[in-house]
Amino acid sequence: xxxxxxxxxxxxxxxxxxxxxxxxxxxxxxxxFGKCSNPNWHGHNYELFVTIKGEPSEETGYCxxxxxxxxxxxxYVTSKxxxxxxxxxxxxxxxxxxxxxxLAIKIWEQLEPHINQTGCKLHCIRITETExxxxxxxxxx
Amino acid sequence: xxxxxxxxxxxxxxxxxxxxxxxxxxxxxxxxFGKCSNPNWHGHNYELFVTIKGEPSEETGYCxxxxxxxxxxxxYVTSKxxxxxxxxxxxxxxxxxxxxxxLAIKIWEQLEPHINQTGCKLHCIRITETExxxxxxxxxx
Amino acid sequence: xxxxxxxxxxxxxxxxxxxxxxxxxxxxxxxxFGKCSNPNWHGHNYELFVTIKGEPSEETGYCxxxxxxxxxxxxYVTSKxxxxxxxxxxxxxxxxxxxxxxLAIKIWEQLEPHINQTGCKLHCIRITETExxxxxxxxxx
Amino acid sequence: xxxxxxxxxxxxxxxxxxxxxxxxxxxxxxxxFGKCSNPNWHGHNYELFVTIKGEPSEETGYCxxxxxxxxxxxxYVTSKxxxxxxxxxxxxxxxxxxxxxxLAIKIWEQLEPHINQTGCKLHCIRITETExxxxxxxxxx
Amino acid sequence: xxxxxxxxxxxxxxxxxxxxxxxxxxxxxxxxFGKCSNPNWHGHNYELFVTIKGEPSEETGYCxxxxxxxxxxxxYVTSKxxxxxxxxxxxxxxxxxxxxxxLAIKIWEQLEPHINQTGCKLHCIRITETExxxxxxxxxx
Amino acid sequence: xxxxxxxxxxxxxxxxxxxxxxxxxxxxxxxxFGKCSNPNWHGHNYELFVTIKGEPSEETGYCxxxxxxxxxxxxYVTSKxxxxxxxxxxxxxxxxxxxxxxLAIKIWEQLEPHINQTGCKLHCIRITETExxxxxxxxxx
Numbered sequence: 001x002x003x004x005x006x007x008x009x010x011x012x013x014x015x016x017x018x019x020x021x022x023x024x025x026x027x028x029x030x031x032x033f034g035k036c037s038n039p040n041w042h043g044h045n046y047e048l049f050v051t052i053k054g055e056p057s058e059e060t061g062y063c064x065x066x067x068x069x070x071x072x073x074x075x076y077v078t079s080k081x082x083x084x085x086x087x088x089x090x091x092x093x094x095x096x097x098x099x100x101x102x103l104a105i106k107i108w109e110q111l112e113p114h115i116n117q118t119g120c121k122l123h124c125i126r127i128t129e130t131e132x133x134x135x136x137x138x139x140x141x
Numbered sequence: 142x143x144x145x146x147x148x149x150x151x152x153x154x155x156x157x158x159x160x161x162x163x164x165x166x167x168x169x170x171x172x173x174f175g176k177c178s179n180p181n182w183h184g185h186n187y188e189l190f191v192t193i194k195g196e197p198s199e200e201t202g203y204c205x206x207x208x209x210x211x212x213x214x215x216x217y218v219t220s221k222x223x224x225x226x227x228x229x230x231x232x233x234x235x236x237x238x239x240x241x242x243x244l245a246i247k248i249w250e251q252l253e254p255h256i257n258q259t260g261c262k263l264h265c266i267r268i269t270e271t272e273x274x275x276x277x278x279x280x281x282x
Numbered sequence: 283x284x285x286x287x288x289x290x291x292x293x294x295x296x297x298x299x300x301x302x303x304x305x306x307x308x309x310x311x312x313x314x315f316g317k318c319s320n321p322n323w324h325g326h327n328y329e330l331f332v333t334i335k336g337e338p339s340e341e342t343g344y345c346x347x348x349x350x351x352x353x354x355x356x357x358y359v360t361s362k363x364x365x366x367x368x369x370x371x372x373x374x375x376x377x378x379x380x381x382x383x384x385l386a387i388k389i390w391e392q393l394e395p396h397i398n399q400t401g402c403k404l405h406c407i408r409i410t411e412t413e414x415x416x417x418x419x420x421x422x423x
Numbered sequence: 424x425x426x427x428x429x430x431x432x433x434x435x436x437x438x439x440x441x442x443x444x445x446x447x448x449x450x451x452x453x454x455x456f457g458k459c460s461n462p463n464w465h466g467h468n469y470e471l472f473v474t475i476k477g478e479p480s481e482e483t484g485y486c487x488x489x490x491x492x493x494x495x496x497x498x499y500v501t502s503k504x505x506x507x508x509x510x511x512x513x514x515x516x517x518x519x520x521x522x523x524x525x526l527a528i529k530i531w532e533q534l535e536p537h538i539n540q541t542g543c544k545l546h547c548i549r550i551t552e553t554e555x556x557x558x559x560x561x562x563x564x
Numbered sequence: 565x566x567x568x569x570x571x572x573x574x575x576x577x578x579x580x581x582x583x584x585x586x587x588x589x590x591x592x593x594x595x596x597f598g599k600c601s602n603p604n605w606h607g608h609n610y611e612l613f614v615t616i617k618g619e620p621s622e623e624t625g626y627c628x629x630x631x632x633x634x635x636x637x638x639x640y641v642t643s644k645x646x647x648x649x650x651x652x653x654x655x656x657x658x659x660x661x662x663x664x665x666x667l668a669i670k671i672w673e674q675l676e677p678h679i680n681q682t683g684c685k686l687h688c689i690r691i692t693e694t695e696x697x698x699x700x701x702x703x704x705x
Numbered sequence: 706x707x708x709x710x711x712x713x714x715x716x717x718x719x720x721x722x723x724x725x726x727x728x729x730x731x732x733x734x735x736x737x738f739g740k741c742s743n744p745n746w747h748g749h750n751y752e753l754f755v756t757i758k759g760e761p762s763e764e765t766g767y768c769x770x771x772x773x774x775x776x777x778x779x780x781y782v783t784s785k786x787x788x789x790x791x792x793x794x795x796x797x798x799x800x801x802x803x804x805x806x807x808l809a810i811k812i813w814e815q816l817e818p819h820i821n822q823t824g825c826k827l828h829c830i831r832i833t834e835t836e837x838x839x840x841x842x843x844x845x846x
Contacts (some may be wrong), residue, residue, distance in 0.1 A: 003563040005524045010555045014412065016298040016323035021200065024242035026541075032201060034208065035365035041298035042365040043325005045412055056528070059444065060455060061520025066556055067457060081217070083317035083324040087163045097202025107238075128295065130327055131149045133207055155694065157580040158667035162482065173483060174492060175605035176647035183647040185609005186694055224606040238484025242428045246479070248591035271578065271609055273433045276490055277474075281426035285704040287665045292696045299813060314765060333700075338669070341585065342596060343661025348697055365744065370588065379766025383710045387761070414715045415771055418756075422708035426821040437835065438723040458788035464721035464790040466748005468835055498802035515719035553719065553750055569806045572840040575838045616843075620810070624737060625802025630838055631739060701818065 002055040004125055008064075009050050009069045013078045015099040016043040017086035044102075045127040048078065050111065052100065054120035062113035064120045072118075076110045100129045112139075143196040147264055150210045154223035158239040159185040161228075169209075182226065187244075188269040189219065191252065194225050195261035205261045217251045235275035241270045253280075284337040284401050288405055289344075291351045293392065295360050298325040299368035299380040326384075329410040332358065332393065336402030346402045354400075358392045382411045386419035394421070425478040429546055430485075433494045434472050434482035441523040461558045464508065469526075470551040471501070471533065477543035487543045495541075500534045523552045527560035535562070546559040566619040567641055569624075573614050573633045577642050581606040581650035583660040605649065610667075611692040612642065614675065618684035628684045640674045664693045668701035676703070707760040711828055714755050714774045718770075718783050721748040722791035722803040746790065751808075752781065752833040755816065759825035769825045777823075781815045805834045809842035817844070 016109045018041050021034040029037040044050070050073055054063035080090055086098040092110055096102045115122040128134040159182050160174040170178040177183070191214055193202035221231055233251055237243045245266045249268040256263045269275040299316040300323050311319040318324070332355055336345035362372055368380040374392055378384045386407045397404045410416040441464050442456035450505035451458040459465070473496055505512055509521040515533055519525045527548045538545040551557040565618040582605050583597040593601040600606070614637055620640055644654055649652035650662040660666045668689045692698040723746050724738040732767045734742040735793055741747070755778055759768035793801040797815055809830045820827040833839040 003528055006559040006561075007524060008557045008559075010557075012296065012412075014324050015325055016325040019202065027504075030434060038365050038367070038371070040367035040370045041321065041323050042296050042367070043298040045327040046298055050490075054526040056520075059520075061442065061522025061525045063524055083320050085320070085322035085324070088322045089320070097196060097197075097200075099202025101148065101197040101204055102202045104146060105144055130294075134149045134151075134432060135146075135204075136147040136149075138147075153694075155606050155608055156637070157607040160484065178650070179647050181649035181652045182607065183578050184580040184605065185578055186609040209598070212692050224602050225607070226602070226604035229604045238479075238482075240478040240479060240484030242430065242486055243484045245428060246426055262648070271576070275431045275487075277429040277431075278426075281431075285669055285701075286701075287668060289665065289698040290698045290700075301766065338663060338665040340660075341661075343583065343663025347701075377672045379761075379764075381761060383712065383761040383768055386710060386765045391791055396659055398787030416713045417768075418711040418713075419708070420711075436834075437747050437749055439748040442721075459839070461788050463790035463793045463796070464746050464748065465719050466718055466721040466746065468750040506745070508745035508747070511745045512743070554718050560782070565837040567810055567842075569809060571806065571845075572839045572841075574839075620804060620806040625724065625807045627806055627840075653774030675741075 004053050005056055005063050006051050006053045007066060007069075007091050008066065009066050009073065011048045011050070011070065011073050011077070011078050012045065013048065013082035013084075014025075014043065015081055015084050015086050018042065019097060019099065020087075020096075029082045041087075044129050046081070048107065049072070049124070049126035050122070051124040052115055052118075052120040053123045064118050068118070069115070072111065072114045076114060077107050079125040100127050100133065101137075103127055104135050105140075108137050108139060145194050146197055146204050147192050147194045148205065148207060148210075149193075150207050152189045152191070152211065152219050153186065154189065154225075155184065155186050156222055156225050156227050157182040158227035159183065160238060160240065162238075164200065176259050182228075182231050185270050187222070187241075189214070189248065190265070190267040191263070192265040192267070193259075193261040194264045195255055205259050209259070210256070213252065213255045217255060218248050241268050241274065241276045242278075244268055245276050246281075249278050249280060286335050286343045287345050288333050288335045288348065289348060289351075290334075291348050291355065292304050293330045293332070293352065293355050293360050294327065295330065295364035295366075296325065296327050297363055297366050297368050298323040300324065300368055301379060301381065302369075324371075326411050328363070328382075329405070330355070330389065331408040331410075332404070332409070333406040334397055334400075334402040335405045350400070351397070354393065355398075358396060359389050382409050382415065382417045383419075385409055386417050388423075390419050390421060427476050428479055428486050429474055429476045430487065430492075431491060432489050433497065434471045434473070434496050434501050435468065436471065436505035436507075437466065438504055438507050438509050439464040441465065442520060442522065443510075444520075464510075467552050469504070469523075471496070471530065472547070472549040473538075473545070474540075474547040474549070475543040476546045480500050481547050483539065487541050492538070492540070495534065495537045499537060500530050508543055523556065523558045524560075526550055527558050528563075531560050531562060568617050569620055570586050570615055571628065571633075572616045573613070573630050573637065575608065575634065575637050575642050577612065577646035577648075578607065578609050579645055579650050580605040581659060582606065583653075583663065585606050585661075599651070602664045608693050610645070610664075612671065613688070613690035613692075614679075614686070615688040615690070616679055616682075616684040617687045628682050633679070636675065640678060641671050649704060664697065664699045665689050665701075667691055667703075668679045668699050672701050672703060683690070709758050710761055710768050711756055711758045712769065712771060712774075714771050714778065716753045716775065716778050716783050717750065718753065718754070718803075719748040719750050720786055720789050720791050721784065722762035723747065724802060724804065725792075727801075749834050751786070751805075753778070753812065754825070754827040754831035754833075755827070756831070757820055757823075757825040758828045762768050764823050765806075773823070774820070777816065781819060781838050805832050805838065805840045806842075808832055809840050810845075813842050813844060
């Protein structure tokens with residue numbers, strides 16, 4: 001039987017966003033989202049940790065070459081998020097609130113098909129929004 | 142079926158404590174607890190990570206407003222610990238050794254009833270005591 | 283003669299901005315500012331380190347109560363920057379590019395008169411924009 | 424029923440290594456391992472996090488005295504890795520590629536018998552190789 | 565002419581303290597020192613950065629063997645501070661408030677004669693008390 | 706008169722090295738360099754902080770485009786150091802001990818002519834070798 005190892009790659013992106021519900025007036029948005037509802041946006045240095053799991057290859061010692069993982073994350077996720085506006089510029093965030101929770105779910109959906117083709121499995125998407133706040137998503141269960 | 146996301150809030154508190162067993166003499170306390178038994182106390186900058194789990198609301202994108210989580214943690218835990226003596230000043234630590242392990246268990250017991258009223262569930266209490274030592278408690282199982 | 287000590291308080295703010303010159307067309311802005319010129323903004327978790335210098339009081343051991351410094355920084359700087367758009371929302375940034383360099387100069391100008399009333403002197407404004415980039419300003423010399 | 428707590432001790436070691444397959448020529452090694460195949464080695468500041476689980480003792484409040492855990496890790500692992508060449512100097516790495524994945528598996532195998540004698544159980548070996556890459560091993564499942 | 569290099573060694577100590585003026589009543593102490601006046605103490609994980617300057621030796625490439633600096637700091641400073649009460653247990657802190665400012669001045673006074681015997685000069689004592697507060701002392705000027 | 710701002714770019718490199726004097730025997734090398742004399746090398750994740758100073762341009766708000774600084778550092782320094790052996794692979798380290806002190810001096814000498822052509826001046830080379838040890842070089846004075 002195999003020996004499953006979990007490997008994590010960190011990537012970073014700097015983006016603007018706001019939390020805002022169009023059907024609510026300004027006062028209700030402020031009540032619900034506080035400072036995060038500033039109409040002119042605010043932003044963050046997000047850190048994204050992508051964890052995959054698999055068995056190390058005897059030949060390379062790798063579950064998966066993390067440079068390959070980096071390229072997948074860059075192509076499908078961080079190139080679309082870095083120095084962007086999460087509400088306006090990102091195709092895969094259309095129609096959902098740009099909370100860190102939703103960002104994690106949507107990044108999972110972007111990455112899972114590509115990672116699962118490699119022989120490894122996507123295990124966790126972790127995003128830190130500030131040093132005090134982070135979310136993790138393991139596919140929903 | 143829903144999509145469960147884990148969200149973590151970090152809080153900090155600076156406190157004094159010692160590890161000491163009244164029924165042991167000084168030599169036995171030193172043998173068992175080393176430097177941590179200094180009679181005049183020592184102290185730490187503790188970091189507390191509270192992780193809850195739940196489904197993001199469609200309206201807000203949040204599992205739970207982390208400002209609300211912060212207020213619960215402040216009210217029931219960090220206001221009682223910050224700039225205090227864990228052995229002398231903290232009602233919920235009476236009768237147990239002030240190890241980081243016990244601190245995690247007791248903080249869980251303080252927070253669980255209040256967090257579980259919000260629709261989310263408490264998942265993990267993590268405390269770092271120094272950069273080299275940390276504990277996690279998931280409710281005991 | 284006295285013993286001068288330097289004391290530093292860290293504050294944080296999360297803001298949106300872009301680097302953009304109205305008199306340049308889009309291509310020239312991209313050439314000069316790269317990803318930082320994204321029209322829909324991007325953002326950062328900025329860290330601000332304010333360093334003052336002075337002699338510790340015999341009575342308190344403090345150069346200056348850092349809670350008082352925190353209040354000055356909050357009132358004149360971070361309340362105006364946190365969860366804001368540096369280009370649109372900040373009175374003291376009007377008319378200058380929102381580079382980290384200019385942000386440091388303008389924060390110095392905001393704080394110096396208030397800090398120098400306390401008996402201490404402002405020594406340094408340090409801002410980290412990302413983990414890879416930081417600036418320091420010591421009043422210009 | 425008991426209350427299981429997880430406790431983690433961090434240790435550090437600085438080591439040289441390369442990723443290299445003797446049966447491959449230089450070009451194939453570069454293709455597979457990139458910069459990590461430099462014949463004259465390169466190196467890292469590795470961080471090792473050893474997590475054990477157990478019930479806190481009523482007497483001490485500890486799952487396990489982490490100074491004892493530190494001594495076990497020092498004796499069986501870090502004294503053999505620190506300021507060493509992972510390919511040439513380390514008995515327990517003979518015959519496997521010195522990837523971080525394999526390092527985690529082999530450290531687990533070194534530590535598990537000694538930790539499981541203490542009444543606690545080894546839960547996780549986590550190694551960070553750089554700020555962007557980390558692996559975790561939980562015994563293989 | 566020589567090439568002066570600055571070298572820094574970090575050490576850590578965990579200690580209890582309070583800020584308290586015996587000649588003031590409880591209310592005045594709280595007014596002046598806030599939470600730091602808790603009668604039963606609080607504590608911190610202090611980080612101490614000792615910076616020396618000198619010319620690297622041609623033979624070793626070192627200004628000073630930092631293991632030797634570590635031993636000096638351990639002997640004269642951290643062994644007296646770690647897991648101690650700064651108000652009660654530390655000979656060189658008698659008679660002054662245990663502010664971080666005073667701690668930096670007193671550590672300088674402890675170390676300077678011993679470091680200046682090595683051919684290098686003490687340049688800076690930096691202490692971080694929390695992630696938000698730090699002081700530096702350069703000998704007073 | 707102008708307003709001088711200091712700007713810092715961080716780069717990283719992972720390298721192998723040893724401290725070793727060919728004219729000394731093994732015992733003397735161990736006595737002088739301790740674990741750093743391991744014949745089969747060891748290694749580090751070095752962090753390099755390059756600080757330049759200059760006046761922000763009115764047009765861009767930059768002292769110097771830090772992407773340009775990054776390119777200079779990459780071309781003349783980190784491409785020669787990353788995933789290399791400091792003793793064997795690096796042209797500009799020939800003939801000197803590979804201490805962090807000498808590394809800082811030699812990196813200064815590599816960068817100064819190229820940075821001083823940009824209108825800014827090189828101010829400081831800072832290198833961290835481990836979380837406990839760092840050096841700074843300001844050009845020698």
